[in-house]
Structures are given as structure tokens and as C-alpha cells.
Amino acid sequence: MTPRTKEQNEEIRLRRIREILQAAAEVYLDKGVLLEIRDVAAAAGLGYGTVYHYYNNKNDLVSDMLYQGLERAEELWLGELAPDGRADSGGMATASVGGDRSPRSEERGSLRAMERLREACSVLLHAWERDRALFLACYLGTDQYRMLQPETAARLSPVYRSAVVLPLASQVEAILVQEAARTSAQHRAEAERQAEWLLTALAACALPSIRRGTLKGEMEELIRFAAGRGFV
Structure with a gap:
């Protein structure tokens, strides 16, 4: 299998972040501050560890979602x-x-x-x-x-x-x-x-x-x- 290029990796990274932030917004709309990383992972259809790869905690996730x-x-x-x-x-x-x-x-x-x-x-x-x-x-x-x-x-x-x-x-x-x-x-x-x-x-x-x-x-x-x- 041909290794991915830097551009492809960056595209995947940005797409994952968009998916995570979109899911976080939907979950926050429903749960508010009770939002948990596992809820966002489930809503995004991603693994728990995948979300943690991009955001260490839910405060950073919510902050980035709102800032964007x-x-x-x-x-x-x-x-x-x-x-x-x-x-x-x-x-x-x-x-x-x-x-x-x-x-x-x-x-x-x-x-x-x-x-x-x-x-x-x-x-x-x-x-x-x-x-x-x-x-x-x-x-x-x-x-x-x-x-x-x-x-x-x-x-x-x-x-x-x-x-x-x-x-x-x-x-x-x-x-x-x-x-x-x-x-x-x-x-x-x-x-x-x-x-x-x-x-x-x-x-x-x-x-x-x-x-x-x-x-x-x-x-x-x-x-x-x-x-x-x-x-x-």
C-alpha cells in the first residue's frame, strides 16, 4: 500500500476534526455541560481513542467548537x-x-x-x-x-x-x-x-x-x- 502524503494526512486530520466538532455541537445541544467525550465519539461514529487523539478533555473540545x-x-x-x-x-x-x-x-x-x-x-x-x-x-x-x-x-x-x-x-x-x-x-x-x-x-x-x-x-x-x- 502506498503511504499517504502529508497533504492526505492533513486532509484526514481536518476532516476528523470537523466530524468531531459537528458531533460535539449536537451532543452539547442535547446534554449541555454534561457532555462527555464518549458521547461525542458515539455521535461522530468514531472510536473513543480517536477523539482523545485530537482533544485531551471535553473543555478543550467545547472551547474549540465554540471558538470556530x-x-x-x-x-x-x-x-x-x-x-x-x-x-x-x-x-x-x-x-x-x-x-x-x-x-x-x-x-x-x-x-x-x-x-x-x-x-x-x-x-x-x-x-x-x-x-x-x-x-x-x-x-x-x-x-x-x-x-x-x-x-x-x-x-x-x-x-x-x-x-x-x-x-x-x-x-x-x-x-x-x-x-x-x-x-x-x-x-x-x-x-x-x-x-x-x-x-x-x-x-x-x-x-x-x-x-x-x-x-x-x-x-x-x-x-x-x-x-x-x-x-x-
């Missing part, structure tokens, strides 16, 4: 929600409070801002439906990963803020700018706080649907319920 989920969340703002006339990915919104401030113009601006926020929620829900690790990274992030070990929480929390909270807060701030004349600092602080509330409500509402496998058909209703009372 956050990386994919960040990619949403660079891809599906790139600043191409839809949602804005670059920091806080910069909607002008000057220029045309007629009632009709302000109404159009507010509607555009709300549509961007609605689209951001929709994209996030679609991502959660197809990527359990991304969902868990957001869901646990709404409580600052308190269920995890402190060092893991300390590592993940700032990534969650930069990859999820701040991009969504930029959409919220655009609405606040349209609705009231406040200072930039006030906009940003309030936008971030309200983005955190919105994420918490959306993730909490989505959890049962994800577990049932019905999220795809319930997205619009979830957006109206969780976000509609605030902005969308």
Missing part, C-alpha cells in the same frame, strides 16, 4: 452581510444626523435601517439553522459563557462581542440615529445594550426550534416575536 463557531459568525458580516448596500459590517453605524431631515426623509431612513436589522436577524437565524456550533457560540455568549470554565469564558467573551454583538449593534444604532438626536457616545452604548437584548431574546426563542428541527419554517415568526417588539 464564532469565527464563522464573524464571516457572516464579511460575506452575506457585507457592506454592499445591505447590512454594515464595519463597526458602529455612521448614519448622518445632518442633511435632509424632512419627515418623509427620516421615515425612509428609519425604514431602511429597520430592514437592515431585519435582514441581519434573518441571516443569523439561517446560520443557526445550518450550524449548531455557531448557534451555541451565540446562545452561550448571551450569558458570557458562565456555564464554562472561567478561562474558557474569558477567551470567548471578547470574541463574541466583536464578532456578534458589535456588528448587530451597528444596525441598532442606525435606527437610534434616525429616531432621536443623541450624542454618538449615547448611541453606541445604547445600541450595544439593545443588541445584547435582541440576541438574548432571539437565541432563547430559537433554542426549542433548533432542538425540534423546525427553525427553518419558524424564522419569520421568531423574528416578529423576538425582535418585532423592539425594532423589526
Whole structure:
């Protein structure tokens, strides 16, 4: 038998890790912190020792699963929600409070801002439906990963803020700018706080649907319920 090349070995390694992390997300969704390596191995259809070859303990496994989920969340703002006339990915919104401030113009601006926020929620829900690790990274992030070990929480929390909270807060701030004349600092602080509330409500509402496998058909209703009372 011809020995495998380094490239083939690396491909196998990456495929195994993907299988393990995908299985870990499914198991964590069901068992939470009670997850064990043996559960993940069974869900992935791999041997117990194979999973241990890649992860020495379940904390490292869960940490990697969530961190990679956050990386994919960040990619949403660079891809599906790139600043191409839809949602804005670059920091806080910069909607002008000057220029045309007629009632009709302000109404159009507010509607555009709300549509961007609605689209951001929709994209996030679609991502959660197809990527359990991304969902868990957001869901646990709404409580600052308190269920995890402190060092893991300390590592993940700032990534969650930069990859999820701040991009969504930029959409919220655009609405606040349209609705009231406040200072930039006030906009940003309030936008971030309200983005955190919105994420918490959306993730909490989505959890049962994800577990049932019905999220795809319930997205619009979830957006109206969780976000509609605030902005969308």
C-alpha cells in the first residue's frame, strides 16, 4: 500500500476534526455541560481513542467548537452581510444626523435601517439553522459563557462581542440615529445594550426550534416575536 502524503494526512486530520466538532455541537445541544467525550465519539461514529487523539478533555473540545463557531459568525458580516448596500459590517453605524431631515426623509431612513436589522436577524437565524456550533457560540455568549470554565469564558467573551454583538449593534444604532438626536457616545452604548437584548431574546426563542428541527419554517415568526417588539 502506498503511504499517504502529508497533504492526505492533513486532509484526514481536518476532516476528523470537523466530524468531531459537528458531533460535539449536537451532543452539547442535547446534554449541555454534561457532555462527555464518549458521547461525542458515539455521535461522530468514531472510536473513543480517536477523539482523545485530537482533544485531551471535553473543555478543550467545547472551547474549540465554540471558538470556530464564532469565527464563522464573524464571516457572516464579511460575506452575506457585507457592506454592499445591505447590512454594515464595519463597526458602529455612521448614519448622518445632518442633511435632509424632512419627515418623509427620516421615515425612509428609519425604514431602511429597520430592514437592515431585519435582514441581519434573518441571516443569523439561517446560520443557526445550518450550524449548531455557531448557534451555541451565540446562545452561550448571551450569558458570557458562565456555564464554562472561567478561562474558557474569558477567551470567548471578547470574541463574541466583536464578532456578534458589535456588528448587530451597528444596525441598532442606525435606527437610534434616525429616531432621536443623541450624542454618538449615547448611541453606541445604547445600541450595544439593545443588541445584547435582541440576541438574548432571539437565541432563547430559537433554542426549542433548533432542538425540534423546525427553525427553518419558524424564522419569520421568531423574528416578529423576538425582535418585532423592539425594532423589526
